[in-house]
Amino acid sequence: MSLDRSDVEKIAHLARLAISPDQTERYAAELSNILDLVAQMDSVNTDDVEPMAHPLHMAQRLRPDQATEPDRRAEYQAGAPLSEGGLYLVPKVIE
Amino acid sequence: MQNKSIAELAADLRLRKYSSTELTRHYLDRIARLDPQLNSFITVDAEAALAAAARADEALARDQAGPLTGIPIAHKDIFCTKGVRTSCASRMLDNFVAPYDATVVERLGGAGAVMLGKTNMDEFAMGSSNETSYYGPVANPWDTSRVPGGSSGGSAAAVAARLCAAATGTDTGGSIRQPAALCGITGIKPTYGRCSRWGMIAFASSLDQAGVMARSAADAAFLLDEMAGFDERDSTSADVPVPDYVDALDNDISGLRIGLPKEFFGEGLDPRVGAAVEAAIREYEKLGAEIREISLPNSPLSVPVYYVVAPAECSSNLARFDGVRYGHRCAAPADLEDLYTRSRAEGFGAEVQRRVMIGTYVLSAGYYDAYYLKAQKIRHLIADDFKRAFEEVDVIMGPTTPSTAFALGDKMDDPVAMYLNDIYTIATNLAGLPGMSIPVEPVAGMPVGLQLIGNYFDEARLLNVAHRYQHLTHWHQAAPAGFD
Secondary structure, eight states: OOOOHHHHHHHHHHTTOOOOHHHHHHHHHHHHHHHHHHGGGGGSOOTTOOOOSOTTOOOOOOOOSOOOSOOOHHHHHTTOSSEETTEEOOSOOOO | OTTSOHHHHHHHHHTTSSOHHHHHHHHHHHHHHHGGGTOOEEEEOHHHHHHHHHHHHHHHHTTOOOTTTTOEEEEETTBOBTTBBOOTTOGGGTTOBOSSOOHHHHHHHHTTOEEEEEEOOSGGGOOSSSOSOTTOOOOBTTBTTBOOOSSSHHHHHHHHTTSSSEEEEEESSSTTHHHHHHHTOEEEEOOTTSBOOTTBOOSOTTTOEEEEEESSHHHHHHHHHHHBSOOTTSTTOOOOOOOOTTTTTTOOOTTOEEEEEGGGGSTTSOHHHHHHHHHHHHHHHHTTOEEEEEOOTTGGGHHHHHHHHHHHHHHHHGGGOOSSSSSOOOSSOSSHHHHHHHHHHHHSOHHHHHHHHHHHHHHSTTTTIIIIIHHHHHHHHHHHHHHHHHHHOSEEEEESSSSSOOBTTSSTTOHHHHHGGGTTTHHHHHHTOOEEEEEOSOBTTBOOEEEEEESTTOHHHHHHHHHHHHHHOOGGGOOOTTOO
């Protein structure tokens, strides 16, 4: 599997990573090498195999739908790069 | 003091031969003196450590001490620690101070252990050499021109260099066992779900597991006794009773059936490493174990499967780092898209970005069946291989790594060559099984690890089997020159 520069640009956009044009060539080569390694999977017939969702086949635990966590907003927001009045601030989204 | 076992330290503390405060100062002095050569710590918090030591001394004075009371340890910088920076070795979290303790941190702290600081690691635990850290590489104390392994390279180097009595680590594809092998210490990755993942920064959620890095199986047992067990805050935590690991250490192992997978002794294994591992297995024969050759036919596929599953889960987990709620935020973003993309590109190093992109690609529209679903199917085949093997044997053994520690910088330009270092450890994570690495006879002065793989929740047996070997041999007591 070989990826070209435009594939890398598309993937970087989906991953929300700003990749500079001089990096795309290198990433294309490196990601293609990784996908070549991954291609070894094609040698196995898995037609009748169930995918493994959990190593121990455990089901997700459920809990009663009750609020159990105290309000720690101020504490959690203390580490935010930019917040005001309990809100996270981001660049203007709607004109 | 630094060469004593945890049991010996605990006994000395009780006999008032020295206080936890003195012991803690001793380790802090060693870190200040010796760590500049290694870079094994990202953060040392002497003040908090001495405060914890003072509390331990009070508990000792009141005769309310447990086996870990006053014992100085370190945490891999992936575990959240309230009030002490948790960076995950990333620029993204260079300024992050968690508002809570991880369950593992809370339990060890509750047992009286003293945290000296946070150890270096590969960025977001992605790496096998500790060279992807934002805070620089860690050196191997046995030869400072070589890597300590990764991703828990700081914990491994710190334990080997006697800068702490023991340390925590995490293992997603070998990140406890591989550095333990390369640094000549004992590491255990428990069964998936055995130790809580709450407060442990997520990399690949179906594989990540916390464990212990120590100088012996007995020391590891003391920590695992506190760390293991159900936690309702982790939705994947296993609700399975925890035996007393220390109690089981001396159990007789005659009649133990040991399986040697032929796939672990083939091409790619340094023959000198293979010979050291085989010599250790002969010691087990002397202890009455029975050796059988087994086959794990799908295990050679574990590396390709892992490099689909782990990046896919990593790309999903790391989507939370958006420059908005915590972590790095780029300067003067033009709009929201610019805020996301530049904060992430500036905050993540190259290996993290590669894995996020691979994961994004394999999960993108049209590729899911060919990659993630296919990988999860082969993962089932790999787990079934182990299931069949454990019908015939009690423990599986082999090398932990194909070679001893390689030189710093050797594999940084070739990600795939780096990935192949974990060829013997990854299958265990894919199956969710517990695994260990213990030091055997070194090769040309560099440590070699024997890997032990157990059945689900059979950590007590692994520690017991490792302890019996360590009772018979002295490899685990060897200290690197200059750090003894």
